[in-house]
Amino acid sequence: MTQQTSQQELYRFLEDRFACALACTECARACALRAGVLDPGGAARTEQVRRKGIMCAEVCDATCRALTEETGRDETGLRVQLEWCRAICLECAQAFDTQPGAEKSADACRACARACADFIAVLG
Template sequence: MTTTTSQQQLFRYLEDRFACAQACTECARACAVRAAQASPDGSEQEELLRRKGIMCAEVCDATCRVLSDQALMDEDTIRVQLEWCRAVCLECAQVFDGRLGAEDGAKACREAAQACTDLLAALD
């Protein structure tokens, strides 16, 4: 029988999982938009922005797929994916910082990283 406390923990976990997937989706969108705006034949900085944006979008997309897979309840797999996503999002946010037009991307990256952190805490 499930206790009230464990039911509350389960609800919190599911809420955090959904919030993380939602934040990662927004981050992926913002990074893809930013990557598309960077000119492929531009400066080295623009190329770095484009590459980091694409990588972050792909990692966030993969994280969403892991979180939405109802059959995947393997906590270790989820934890590794979240830690990877958090690291990539924070790295991307740092690259976006101070770049004109990249403010929304940096903010979305930080929000996704925080959502990953929150979900990791719910797993503990």
């Protein structure tokens, strides 16, 4: 019975890890697309949002790689990466909230932040 419980926990761990990696990928894609849509020569506020989108895409990409590759990273390091990703995604979502037409990108950022938080909870 204990072995079955352990297998179920392992499956949930892997499912949550995969869901988080997918959310990170989607957020990175949305941020990169959104950053490309914003006027690079526009107002300083628009440029700041663009930079946040690019940074969020890079952090999500790094987090996705950390989740999908066996890099020998310990659980503490993975938790730090997930916390960083969650925080950046929430910050980016708030920035996108100020931009007309950026609702889908903001939603992708929030979904990624939730997936990171959910996976952190699984790590314990």
